[in-house]
Amino acid sequence: MELKLKKYNPFNLDHTLNCGQVFRWEKCGEWWEGVVNGVLIRLKQDKNSLFFHTYPHSINHEFLVNYFRLDDDLSEILSLIDRDDGIKEAIRAHHGLRLIRQDPWECLISYIIATNSNIPAIKRRIKALAERFGDEIIFDEKTFHVFPEPSVVAKATPDELKKCGVGYRVKYLLETAKMISDDPDLLEELKKPGYEELREELLKLPGVGYKVADCVSLFAFNKLKAFPVDLWVRRVMYQNYLRKEIPINPETGKEKPLTRSEYDMLRAFAWDHFGEYAGYAQEYLFYYKRNEQAMVSK
DNA sequence: CTTAGGCCTCGCTT
DNA sequence: AAAGCGAGGCCTA
Numbered sequence: 001m002e003l004k005l006k007k008y009n010p011f012n013l014d015h016t017l018n019c020g021q022v023f024r025w026e027k028c029g030e031w032w033e034g035v036v037n038g039v040l041i042r043l044k045q046d047k048n049s050l051f052f053h054t055y056p057h058s059i060n061h062e063f064l065v066n067y068f069r070l071d072d073d074l075s076e077i078l079s080l081i082d083r084d085d086g087i088k089e090a091i092r093a094h095h096g097l098r099l100i101r102q103d104p105w106e107c108l109i110s111y112i113i114a115t116n117s118n119i120p121a122i123k124r125r126i127k128a129l130a131e132r133f134g135d136e137i138i139f140d141e142k143t144f145h146v147f148p149e150p151s152v153v154a155k156a157t158p159d160e161l162k163k164c165g166v167g168y169r170v171k172y173l174l175e176t177a178k179m180i181s182d183d184p185d186l187l188e189e190l191k192k193p194g195y196e197e198l199r200e201e202l203l204k205l206p207g208v209g210y211k212v213a214d215c216v217s218l219f220a221f222n223k224l225k226a227f228p229v230d231l232w233v234r235r236v237m238y239q240n241y242l243r244k245e246i247p248i249n250p251e252t253g254k255e256k257p258l259t260r261s262e263y264d265m266l267r268a269f270a271w272d273h274f275g276e277y278a279g280y281a282q283e284y285l286f287y288y289k290r291n292e293q294a295m296v297s298k
Numbered sequence: 299c300t301t302a303g304g305c306c307t308c309g310c311t312t
Numbered sequence: 313a314a315a316g317c318g319a320g321g322c323c324t325a
Contacts, residue, residue, distance in 0.1 A: 020320070115321040121308050122320080167306025172322080209322050230320040258321085259300075286320080 003050040003061050008070040012096025013045040016068060019097055019287040021219055023110055023123045024130070024147070035130075036067060037103060038146045040137045055139045069098050081274045081281040086240035090288035099283060100219065104187045105180065106147045107220035112172050112207040121165070128164035129153075150184075153177035172207025179205060195223040210263050218279040227270040227278040229263050231255070236289045237266050241273065 005011055017025045017032055025034035032043045040055045050064065065071055078091055113129075114122045133148035133156060153161075154177040161170045180186055190198055198221055202213040214228035229237070238246050247256045274281040 111320080112322095116305080116319060117307080117321090118309060118319045120310095124308080162306085165307060167308090168304090169306075169322090207322065211321060215320080228320080232320065254318090257302085261300080290320090 001052050001054075001058075003052065003064055005045075005048045005050055005070075008065070009048075010074055010096040011045075011050075011068065011070060011098060012094070013043060013050065015094045015097035015287070016100065019094065019283060020119060020290065021100055021283060022102065023114075023119075023126050024106075033144070035137065035144050035146055038135075040139055040144050055137065067101055069101055072098065074098060077277045077280050081277050081284075083273055084240065086236070087274075087281055087284060090284040093288055093291070094284060097284060097287065099224070099280060101222070102220045103147070104190070104216065104220040105150055108176065108180075108187075108202075108205070108208070108212075108216050109147075109153070109173065111212045111215045112176060112205075113166055113169055115169065115207070115209075115212065125165045129161075129166075132160065132164060150177050150181040154181040169207060175206040176208070191221060195225060198223065199226075210260070214267075218282070224279045225271060225276050227267045227274075227282050229258065229266045230286070231258070232286050232289045232293075233282060234258060234262075234266065236285045237269065240285075241269060 013032065014027075017027075017034075022034075025032050027033075030044050034041055034043075039057050039059060041059070042053055044051045052059075052064065074096075078095075082088055082091060109129075110122070110126055113125050117125075127145075130145035130147055133152050134145035137144040137146065153173065156174070156177075158170050158174065161173055166173060190201055193201070195217055198217055199213045202208050202216055203210070208216070211228050211230055214226045217223040218226035218228060227233075235246065238244060248254065249256050270278040270281065
């Protein structure tokens with residue numbers, strides 16, 4: 001199947017799937033492979049077309065338009081957030097990166113699992129979780145896995161979950177899964193309120209703090225103003241905008257941990273500076289900063 | 299209301 | 313090679 005991208009420019013599949021917002025896509029040769037909403041999708045971008053095939057169900061073009069937010073007027077958004085040299089460079093480097101509309105449940109669990117970890121470890125855990133608890137999809141002699149349902153995770157034993165390498169996050173995972181499987185409409189209901197109320201509700205879930213709540217708001221609930229502040233974003237904000245060093249703990253010589261007031265300050269700055277699409281700015285800055293770091297360490 | 303520790307586990311560096 | 317450090321934070325005291 002083919003989706004013509006002409007009316008959806010700019011769009012860059014590699015940047016979109018590589019930037020760290022999703023954890024379950026893998027590139028095999030020239031094809032990206034991933035399972036979304038229970039369907040295996042293989043994707044390849046070729047200039048102005050997105051080629052895809054799926055298994056076991058077919059999907060229509062609207063599915064991909066929705067998933068990759070091709071309905072966002074990205075040119076317009078980029079011109080709105082393009083407010084300084086730093087973001088300009090990030091936009092130039094990864095032009096066509098789009099946010100993805102993720103499934104709320106999978107997104108929530110992924111970011112609870114992600115805390116205090118690096119990306120390879122996060123991917124490993126989520127993969128282990130899907131392999132252990134998710135339904136199989138066998139295609140082309142390869143086995144893929146659907147992300148497990150809330151009720152399945154809720155019924156898992158702590159030992160089973162620990163084998164997925166999630167460590168002390170087991171209790172967050174279990175308790176959150178229980179809350180959601182006990183109240184199946186919870187996540188659906190959360191699509192209704194605006195950013196502030198949504199965030200407040202997400203914060204009630206065990207293992208969800210400001211950062212996770214903002215990631216889930218941005219990636220799964222259409223809240224494009226949400227501006228998750230993690231340590232990379234904090235560093236780029238200090239470097240580009242505050243023009244000063246991050247406070248150091250004199251005893252350990254390490255960066256002081258991010259406080260709530262500092263989180264709120266950086267978030268407020270971002271809204272003031274980038275406006276209603278601050279979330280897009282966050283993703284471009286984050287990916288640029290992390291790539292830069294990866295270059296340095298090579 | 300603010301601020302320190304502790305925390306599973308693993309990737310990466312020395 | 314083995315050990316130590318720090319990671320896309322959160323929770324509790």
